[in-house]
Amino acid sequence: MEKFVRLTGVAAPLMRKNVDTDVVIPMRRLIGHARGEFGKFCFEPWRYRSDGSENPEFPLNQPRFRNAKVLVAADNFGCGSSREHAVWALQGMGIRCVIAPSFGDIFFNNCIQNGMLAIRLSEAEVERLAADIEQAKSAEATVDLEAQQIIAPSGAAIAFDIEPERRRGLLEGLDQIGMTLKLDSAIRAFQDKDRGERPWIYRREETETLARVLILPGDGVGPEVLAQVRRIVDWFMAERDLAIDLREELFGMLAWKAHGTLMREETWKEIQAADAILFGAIGSPEYEKLPPEATRVDQLLRMRKELDLFDNMRPVRTIEALAATSSLRAEVTKGCDMVIVRELAGGIYFGEPRGIERRADGSERAFNTCVYTTGEIERIARSAFDLARVRMGRVCSVDKANVLPETSGLWRRTVQALRDKEYPDVDLSHMYVDNCAMQLVRNPTQFDVMLTENLFGDILSDCAAMIAGSLGMLPSASLGPVREDGRRQALYEPIHGSAPDIAGKGIANPVGAILSFALCLRHSLGLPQEAARLERAVENAIASGARTADIAGKGDKTCGTAEMGDAVLTELGRLP
Numbered sequence: 371m372e373k374f375v376r377l378t379g380v381a382a383p384l385m386r387k388n389v390d391t392d393v394v395i396p397m398r399r400l401i402g403h404a405r406g407e408f409g410k411f412c413f414e415p416w417r418y419r420s421d422g423s424e425n426p427e428f429p430l431n432q433p434r435f436r437n438a439k440v441l442v443a444a445d446n447f448g449c450g451s452s453r454e455h456a457v458w459a460l461q462g463m464g465i466r467c468v469i470a471p472s473f474g475d476i477f478f479n480n481c482i483q484n485g486m487l488a489i490r491l492s493e494a495e496v497e498r499l500a501a502d503i504e505q506a507k508s509a510e511a512t513v514d515l516e517a518q519q520i521i522a523p524s525g526a527a528i529a530f531d532i533e534p535e536r537r538r539g540l541l542e543g544l545d546q547i548g549m550t551l552k553l554d555s556a557i558r559a560f561q562d563k564d565r566g567e568r569p570w571i572y573r574r575e576e577t578e579t580l581a582r583v584l585i586l587p588g589d590g591v592g593p594e595v596l597a598q599v600r601r602i603v604d605w606f607m608a609e610r611d612l613a614i615d616l617r618e619e620l621f622g623m624l625a626w627k628a629h630g631t632l633m634r635e636e637t638w639k640e641i642q643a644a645d646a647i648l649f650g651a652i653g654s655p656e657y658e659k660l661p662p663e664a665t666r667v668d669q670l671l672r673m674r675k676e677l678d679l680f681d682n683m684r685p686v687r688t689i690e691a692l693a694a695t696s697s698l699r700a701e702v703t704k705g706c707d708m709v710i711v712r713e714l715a716g717g718i719y720f721g722e723p724r725g726i727e728r729r730a731d732g733s734e735r736a737f738n739t740c741v742y743t744t745g746e747i748e749r750i751a752r753s754a755f756d757l758a759r760v761r762m763g764r765v766c767s768v769d770k771a772n773v774l775p776e777t778s779g780l781w782r783r784t785v786q787a788l789r790d791k792e793y794p795d796v797d798l799s800h801m802y803v804d805n806c807a808m809q810l811v812r813n814p815t816q817f818d819v820m821l822t823e824n825l826f827g828d829i830l831s832d833c834a835a836m837i838a839g840s841l842g843m844l845p846s847a848s849l850g851p852v853r854e855d856g857r858r859q860a861l862y863e864p865i866h867g868s869a870p871d872i873a874g875k876g877i878a879n880p881v882g883a884i885l886s887f888a889l890c891l892r893h894s895l896g897l898p899q900e901a902a903r904l905e906r907a908v909e910n911a912i913a914s915g916a917r918t919a920d921i922a923g924k925g926d927k928t929c930g931t932a933e934m935g936d937a938v939l940t941e942l943g944r945l946p
């Protein structure tokens with residue numbers, strides 16, 4: 371947040387009462403624009419005429435008040451709905467200070483949270499200041515937060531009051547969270563002391579409420595990348611007071627070698643009891659040498675089905691520093707930030723009947739079934755809509771309704787009906803999957819939330835990986851339905867799979883797995899700020915040049931799996 375200390379600039383009077391936040395930034399502009407883009411819509415209904423040209427009557431359009439930095443307003447400025455965007459819009463127009471006799475409460479707080487100084491003066495003082503601005507030769511005023519005074523264009527000084535906490539936050543450029551974080555060590559010291567004196571208060575936290583996290587490294591590169599995840603989990607436990615019940619179990623070939631089965635019954639019990647599973651990968655050429663009954667059931671698909679992990683989220687974000695390693699041109703991928711929401715427990719992956727028959731002429735006939743019910747479609751669509759509401763508000767639903775009017779037709783109808791009934795504020799579009807594959811590589815920034823059924827999501831997410839630079843970068847979260855205790859069982863895995871060609875060489879990229887743990891912090895452990903911390907550390911590690919072979923550009927020095935883990939840990943240690 372920008373600091374506010376002392377400001378000299380044009381002051382503009384806008385002496386209308388009850389300026390609503392919907393005029394400051396109209397509701398219809400809230401969605402689809404980034405934070406820095408609201409300035410051009412600020413005061414839109416007053417500032418422009420219906421043909422789009424500027425309205426010369428509007429004070430801020432007059433040459434004298436153009437580029438104003440200070441706004442002098444009448445009673446109840448910023449009333450109306452609580453949108454933070456109102457402050458961003460004013461800032462986008464260049465305004466850094468608003469002076470008025472009174473404000474909408476939430477607007478007033480939003481100002482302080484975003485580095486905008488809102489000053490309350492008496493009505494008489496505001497009127498005098500406005501008259502001073504109108505009459506003086508130049509409309510330039512100074513607002514001095516340190517001295518708590520305004521110097522009007524005529525030179526007259528007006529003192530103002532402000533709560534000391536708010537003043538300090540603005541002077542130091544810290545919002546409320548920032549101010550609290552400054553007290554971090556004092557809070558910790560208090561907690562440590564308190565824990566010694568009143569241990570019973572903390573006992574619950576240490577026992578039954580602990581989330582159970584199970585590490586299943588699995589096959590291929592799984593154990594290598596999960597070893598790095600383990601170091602990161604340990605760091606959070608040691609340095610950030612992360613309290614979890616952490617366990618680890620063999621799974622896949624390693625379990626076979628140790629116990630003669632790919633998954634022991636004990637392991638399955640652990641899986642069922644876990645709140646979150648950190649999964650590596652499954653699959654190895656060695657499976658071909660095992661007796662067929664040992665590999666008949668795919669254990670990953672079994673987990674997805676039996677734990678009903680229907681809600682699969684695959685965030686795809688461009689990392690600027692990796693633009694050159696993508697097979698797509700940097701200007702195509704720049705700024706892409708989307709999430710694929712994939713239905714994971716239904717569709718053709720699990721549909722019955724399925725099988726292979728031998729025919730009379732000796733040839734074979736093989737078949738799978740794609741099935742979806744209204745309920746299955748609704749619950750995944752709901753996840754996509756809920757997610758869109760906290761993002762840019764757009765969902766693109768993918769199907770193949772032109773050739774599959776049954777499953778895809780039901781998909782499209784159900785998604786649309788749910789949107790119309792419960793999510794009218796979300797902008798929903800539909801796209802055929804073939805076109806979608808093309809749009810992903812042609813213009814990926816058009817997507818916010820992409821909603822797909824199981825098979826389409828599998829294919830499109832590999833395709834989307836190229837936007838992030840490498841398959842090794844992408845994390846995923848798979849969540850089950852909300853249980854009675856309010857928790858959702860979850861599995862977190864990188865989407866890259868077991869990569870047998872590079873397994874055991876210590877060169878696999880652990881970032882997808884590390885970022886999957888960030889998703890676990892966010893979705894299973896309720897620690898979104900710690901998740902953001904880890905994501906930031908990964909970005910910083912990459913920005914500082916750490917590159918596994920898959921994300922190295924020409925001439926870049928490459929590092930191994932463990933060095934990438936080192937780099938992330940170093941950056942975690944550096945973050946304040």
Ligand code: IPM
Binds near residue numbers: 670671865867
């Ligand atoms: C994925 C993988 C899995 C899938 C495989 C390993 C079963 O490709 O998670 O995208 O097809 O879903």
Ligand code: MG
Binds near residue numbers: 828829832865
């Ligand atoms: Mg896949």
